[in-house]
Amino acid sequence: MEPPNLYPVKLYVYDLSKGLARRLSPIMLGKQLEGIWHTSIVVHKDEFFFGSGGISSCPPGGTLLGPPDSVVDVGSTEVTEELFLEYLSSLGESLFRSVLQTFLTMYRSEAYNLFEHNCNTFTNEVAQFLTGRKIPSYITDLPSEILSTPFGQALRPLLDSIQIQPPGGSAVGRPNGQS
């Protein structure tokens, strides 16, 4: 039995605020936030992320955000690129594949929600699929941290409407599916 190919899986972490959050958060929120994290998964020499435009991909560091602020090693996976794309496609359009579900599924573009269902949610799920491990909790805990502040609560309606889509990626999905 030939040894399986292991592909490294990395998590690219970007601070969308570019340092502003670290400076201003104590004042505005009352608690220290190190950053507004946007993450993407890098595997098979491609970067995959979820934004308001759905699941997208680009060469690593190829979005307008530039190079990541930090890179976390998630582990390694046997999942091949082909299989992975298949998986992403099914994630992206699972509405049509699901027989049991009646609600919109996970990672269509309409499903993007800055707090509840954002890039990090996607990254977390993908990381678990690829390696079985989750992404660091400080990233996934961010929305709840913000919402736990009065400031966050007050601005929630506004923040809800924000849709983040880093430019520079191209859609991943079936040709007739949603991006």
Next chain:
Amino acid sequence: MPHVISRTPRMAQSGHPSGLPTDRNIPPSVTRVIVKTAGKQEEFMIADNILVSQFKEKLSAHFKCQMDQLVLVFMGRLLKDHDTLGQRGILDGHTIHLVIKSKHRSRSLAHSSQNLLTKDPCHRDRNTKGNNNGVYQPADVSHTPVESALPMDPDVPKVQTQDLEMDSPECIEQMLQNPSIQQLLSNLGLMRQFISEHPDMQQWMQQNPEVSHLLENSEILRQTLELARNLAMIQEIMQIEQPEQTIEHPLSPQSYSDLETMPGGDNALDQSSADCNNHMLNSLQDPFGGNPFTALLGGHVLEPAQSSPPSPPQPQKRQDQLPQLPTTRVIYTSSRGLSSNTSANVDPNKVSHTSSASTTAISTEGWSHNCAIQQPDGVPALPSIELTQQPQGEDKDTTISLNSSDQKLEGDPQLSDEQTSSQITGSMMQLLLNNPYLAAQMMLFITMPQLSEQCRQQLPTFLQQTELSDTLLALANPRASQAILQIEQGLQLLATEAPVLLPWVAPYLWGLGWLPSPSCS
């Protein structure tokens, strides 16, 4: 270990979505696993030591798909069928990810074989994987080989073959080697149907009724394919005849006389490859003309020489070519007759039927008739010639009824027989390029393994090149054709003068069909 663990009731497990406390009533050996797929997840109670394959059976029934569509991933590892869940460390409450592969995306040879029969078999190699942009393209959409839709329009390659999943030569080879496919392709009736029903073919047939005549005669088809394959041999025969002065051959004087008329008749044909044809003719007419390109064309004629299918291809096939002489004769004579720009649609059937002996020649005649007639059209003539180029294992005895050919010859004004022959060689490539699917279909008639393999290997390259319109234009350039002839001639000389040097130019020889290429299956 796994058994032990499963026996101990486990409380809420952190990190797992379900996080339910294990039911103590669960039998010890049963594990509850969560299968997560495409946005939903379900729980399954399965035995701990169940094989992955058995688990897949369950899943396939549950998700209503086939087992080979299922891919299970745990902790980033793909689960293989022969493993057990316990082996992989899948414990109670663990989550297994499931990916259900879609069927239509997979490249199945069966599907592509069908495509191959009617479409361009081989072009750019594009994999199922999306490109690096992550844009996901199904394999069967990603492929648009360039191919001229009509023989009448050789300089405007159109991309209109449908999706063809056979992107790589290796795929095609694999496919061709499949005995069931070979059997299918050897079914002449079916093949004829395929050919006739192809839209491009139908168009072509409308423009050239002779083609339909030919296609209706399965014998002609078969012989043509044989002849195509033997064309190289035929050419070599021609070359052989030249020095040998086969006067005893009833046709020889006639053929030569025909050839003599070539230079004059050559002018009548306004072909871009007219020069090449001329040179070809001159080479054939070595004793008659002092054309500097004589040797060139002679070599060109010789170059693709390949022995008749029964005998393995060898550079020194001249001896073997003798029995082929009649074939060659007939071919060229008939082609000459045709090349006379009598646009009169010489009925190939007539010619074929007149010949009583080996049909090989007949088919050649028929095809070369087509060639000649279609010469003004340029490309259309090529298909027929191309067909003759395809090797075929059947019917190698080429005892041509010279009488019939004689009649043919005498009847027709003699023009560029040479042109025809040169078209056969020079333009054959063009035709191949223009109708690669035809070429592929013809290829499938190849029964001679060696030659077929060569052709197979050459064809992908040709077909890849068809996508380059400048390649087509280059071939249309008579000087380019001459250059190719020169190369072939040089190789021919090298083979005769210093065969020891042949390995140096082996790659070129492979392309030109001298040496069998290394198997690339």
